[in-house]
Amino acid sequence: MSKVLIVGGKVVDPVAGTQHAADVAIDGGKVAAIGKRLARPAAARVIDAEGCLVTPGLIDPHVHLREPGNERAETIASGTAAAVEGGFTSVCCMPNTSPALDNDSMIQFVLTRAEKSGACRVFPVGAVSKGRRGEELAEIGLMARAGAVGFSDDGDCVASAGLMARALAAVKATGAALMQHCQEPTMTRSAVMHAGEVSTRLELGGWPRAAEELIIERDARLNRSIGCRYHVQHISSGESVEIVRRARAQGQPITAEATPHHLLLTHETIETSGYDTHYKMNPPLREKSDIAAIKKGIADGTIGVLGTDHAPHTAESKEVPFDSATFGIIGLETALALYARALVHDGVIDWPRLVALMTIEPARLCGLDAMGLGMLEVGGPADVTVIDPKAEWTIKPANLVGHSKNTPFIGWKVKGRAVATIVAGKVRMIRR
Amino acid sequence: MGTLTRARRGSGKAGRGDDGAPWSHRHLLQLRGMSRAELRRILSKARRYEAQLSGARGLDAVNSELRGRVVANLFFEDSTRTRSSFSVAARRLGAEVIDLTSVGSSVSKGETVSDTALNIAAMGVDAMVIRHRSSGACHLVVRTLEGRRRDGGAEVAGDLSASRACSIVNAGDGRHEHPTQGLLDIYTLAHRFGRLEDFDLRGLTVAIIGDVASSRVARSDIAGMSALGARVVCVGPPGLVPEGLRSLGCDVSHDLDAVIGRVDALNVLRIQFERHEVKGSSGGENRPAASSSTAIASIREYSELYGINARRAARMRRNAIVMHPGPINRGVELTADVADSQRSMVLAQVSHGVAVRMAVLSLCVGATGRAGA
Numbered sequence: 001m002s003k004v005l006i007v008g009g010k011v012v013d014p015v016a017g018t019q020h021a022a023d024v025a026i027d028g029g030k031v032a033a034i035g036k037r038l039a040r041p042a043a044a045r046v047i048d049a050e051g052c053l054v055t056p057g058l059i060d061p062h063v064h065l066r067e068p069g070n071e072r073a074e075t076i077a078s079g080t081a082a083a084v085e086g087g088f089t090s091v092c093c094m095p096n097t098s099p100a101l102d103n104d105s106m107i108q109f110v111l112t113r114a115e116k117s118g119a120c121r122v123f124p125v126g127a128v129s130k131g132r133r134g135e136e137l138a139e140i141g142l143m144a145r146a147g148a149v150g151f152s153d154d155g156d157c158v159a160s161a162g163l164m165a166r167a168l169a170a171v172k173a174t175g176a177a178l179m180q181h182c183q184e185p186t187m188t189r190s191a192v193m194h195a196g197e198v199s200t201r202l203e204l205g206g207w208p209r210a211a212e213e214l215i216i217e218r219d220a221r222l223n224r225s226i227g228c229r230y231h232v233q234h235i236s237s238g239e240s241v242e243i244v245r246r247a248r249a250q251g252q253p254i255t256a257e258a259t260p261h262h263l264l265l266t267h268e269t270i271e272t273s274g275y276d277t278h279y280k281m282n283p284p285l286r287e288k289s290d291i292a293a294i295k296k297g298i299a300d301g302t303i304g305v306l307g308t309d310h311a312p313h314t315a316e317s318k319e320v321p322f323d324s325a326t327f328g329i330i331g332l333e334t335a336l337a338l339y340a341r342a343l344v345h346d347g348v349i350d351w352p353r354l355v356a357l358m359t360i361e362p363a364r365l366c367g368l369d370a371m372g373l374g375m376l377e378v379g380g381p382a383d384v385t386v387i388d389p390k391a392e393w394t395i396k397p398a399n400l401v402g403h404s405k406n407t408p409f410i411g412w413k414v415k416g417r418a419v420a421t422i423v424a425g426k427v428r429m430i431r432r
Numbered sequence: 433m434g435t436l437t438r439a440r441r442g443s444g445k446a447g448r449g450d451d452g453a454p455w456s457h458r459h460l461l462q463l464r465g466m467s468r469a470e471l472r473r474i475l476s477k478a479r480r481y482e483a484q485l486s487g488a489r490g491l492d493a494v495n496s497e498l499r500g501r502v503v504a505n506l507f508f509e510d511s512t513r514t515r516s517s518f519s520v521a522a523r524r525l526g527a528e529v530i531d532l533t534s535v536g537s538s539v540s541k542g543e544t545v546s547d548t549a550l551n552i553a554a555m556g557v558d559a560m561v562i563r564h565r566s567s568g569a570c571h572l573v574v575r576t577l578e579g580r581r582r583d584g585g586a587e588v589a590g591d592l593s594a595s596r597a598c599s600i601v602n603a604g605d606g607r608h609e610h611p612t613q614g615l616l617d618i619y620t621l622a623h624r625f626g627r628l629e630d631f632d633l634r635g636l637t638v639a640i641i642g643d644v645a646s647s648r649v650a651r652s653d654i655a656g657m658s659a660l661g662a663r664v665v666c667v668g669p670p671g672l673v674p675e676g677l678r679s680l681g682c683d684v685s686h687d688l689d690a691v692i693g694r695v696d697a698l699n700v701l702r703i704q705f706e707r708h709e710v711k712g713s714s715g716g717e718n719r720p721a722a723s724s725s726t727a728i729a730s731i732r733e734y735s736e737l738y739g740i741n742a743r744r745a746a747r748m749r750r751n752a753i754v755m756h757p758g759p760i761n762r763g764v765e766l767t768a769d770v771a772d773s774q775r776s777m778v779l780a781q782v783s784h785g786v787a788v789r790m791a792v793l794s795l796c797v798g799a800t801g802r803a804g805a
Contacts, residue, residue: 316544319576321564
């Protein structure tokens with residue numbers, strides 16, 4: 001295994017919340033040394049990190065890799081290529097593939113494919129229910145043993161309270177977190193956008209905030225006597241943030257995740273763009289007040305994890321009328337710059353905290369910290385991202401390396417970019 | 433994308449009509465967002481056509497404004513009135529009409545609305561009149577066409593080059609808008625209440641009764657009538673007339689009997705069961721029967737509380753009128769005696785529709801012609 005030396009950067013320690021000037025030496029897939037003016041070993045590849053942050057490899061707790069079943073939209077190979085392009089060294093993939101990841105052999109399939117074709121580490125999330133149908137529990141215990149790092153029916157909510165109570169107990173026994181897609185289904189049957197004035201004007205089915213809030217409230221109550229680690233995926237409603245805040249104040253093991261689009265876009269974009277389906281997400285884009293509440297939740301720690309909800313879709317599935325189009329946008333290549341814009345440039349949090357929300361915090365959520373991921377320690381795995389916080393660039397289709405290009409952020413001028421991604425000591429992406 | 437998409441910049445003076453007000457919109461997608469002046473521009477042009485059509489030489493007065501132009505009707509949803517009305521309007525202007533009533537067959541073969549529209553546009557038609565079950569479908573077609581013209585003009589020479597601009601006229605997109613129906617409703621109001629000079633509807637109150645939530649007609653009526661100064665109140669059960677409609681600039685009431693004596697016109701809507709969510713289903717794909725709709729408890733309750741019958745009509749103002757966009761479900765929202773009474777404007781609406789659609793086609797296609805020159 002080759003040697004790498006990253007020189008001249010500022011090393012961010014997200015566990016301690018500090019940063020200091022230091023070089024990082026990598027050898028044999030491990031961090032060999034962190035310190036000032038490290039000696040340059042023979043045959044080491046040197047990466048100049050002048051003006052850059054040297055951080056633990058970024059971890060995305062919420063991606064869709066579409067394999068198996070929809071390989072034209074994305075594969076494990078193409079999705080992980082997009083990940084390293086954006087600075088991610090680990091991704092947690094959701095089980096809404098076809099067939100769903102709802103048993104141990106499916107988990108093994110993903111791990112094997114990732115081993116063979118992945119550019120970064122892939123950690124599968126197993127389904128809560130068989131076929132993600134919300135009727136009976138999937139083989140949660142076997143999946144955990146096979147390597148599932150969390151459980152979710154993402155794309156669909158675990159709507160039945162009875163099933164949810166059983167699922168919380170089953171997931172608790174594995175030590176993993178139950179990640180809930182919070183959407184009360186009977187309230188959102190033909191919903192394609194936020195229920196509000198814009199949906200009334202455009203006459204598109206409305207998805208009310210309450211459909212998210214009700215599920216969080218209900219699950220927090222169910223979980224009170226169970227105590228499973230519970231995670232709110234892609235939070236969209238300002239009031240949901242308050243519900244999570246209250247539950248955390250009561251000592252409940254509840255965490256929540258934000259996405260870039262719910263911090264930067266509102267439902268009005270659907271009107272101003274003339275029904276552009278690139279603004280169709282689930283949960284939907286909401287209002288300015290929700291953005292403010294989510295930012296506040298990130299600032300005070302209520303929301304402790306940042307994801308992308310990277311949701312690749314073919315162009316064909318987006319070039320149709322709004323009500324028939326698929327939900328979701330890609331995010332791996334653009335998330336870091338968009339988070340910098342929404343959170344750092346706006347003064348909500350600083351760079352070290354942003355790095356923590358994209359490294360150690362998702363590592364803890366998915367139990368990856370036990371493997372030494374999400375942190376930089378001598379002797380630990382050499383997953384490293386070098387970030388140039390001053391790099392200015394424009395998001396263009398050419399920057400998107402995954403199979404799908406479905407993003408409304410094309411043309412945005414942004415600042416901050418991963419310039420090198422190192423996975424297990426291997427340089428998987430470098431721009432300098 | 434605006435209400436009416438502006439013709440491409442640099443198109444010069446597009447279709448200047450006798451009013452002197454310039455017209456620069458190539459497409460008609462919705463009434464929301466249109467100015468009073470723009471609405472009046474269309475309506476006063478319609479008034480001249482109406483005078484021609486109803487004049488002694490009505491049928492002889494064949495207009496040749498659009499001679500040599502081709503108008504294609506693309507109806508992805510069923511229609512009787514609207515499609516024939518657009519066809520008659522286009523022919524009265526001297527245009528040729530292609531009636532693609534079977535576009536459903538392309539859809540069943542898996543073709544998308546954008547592809548169908550691109551294909552028809554590539555044949556060099558001047559206007560497409562589109563009806564589709566999805567809100568925003570015409571916006572999508574406009575975006576696809578304009579995008580293709582912008583990016584592909586050079587490399588796909590001869591197919592959609594700038595010389596062949598095609599107007600898109602919305603003939604009903606999902607539950608969103610049906611702008612020409614809104615215009616003919618306004619025209620009918622103005623006609624009856626002597627407002628044809630300036631189409632100033634101030635002082636008039638219109639009640640839209642029934643399935644407002646599912647109605648594209650209601651959305652166009654609310655936008656257009658309020659822009660011209662009328663007061664609009666939507667009346668019906670909460671499942672069909674949600675409070676959120678107030679954000680469109682209208683009032684909302686669930687008490688028809690409190691409203692009926694205080695309005696100048698009723699626009700009575702059909703309950704569109706085919707657009708309702710079915711009990712116990714996960715989507716709106718299946719066409720529900722009345723008994724399985726989740727929006728109302730029963731037809732019996734609906735007719736009793738919101739149906740327009742002779743007893744209720746008797747409580748209306750002396751001059752007040754009853755409009756209905758058709759088709760009527762006699763006995764549900766409107767009883768036969770009222771539908772056929774002196775108050776009923778149903779047939780007047782239909783004949784005004786032709787004049788209004790002539791005005792729309794003339795203005796939009798006129799804008800296209802100059803734009804591409």
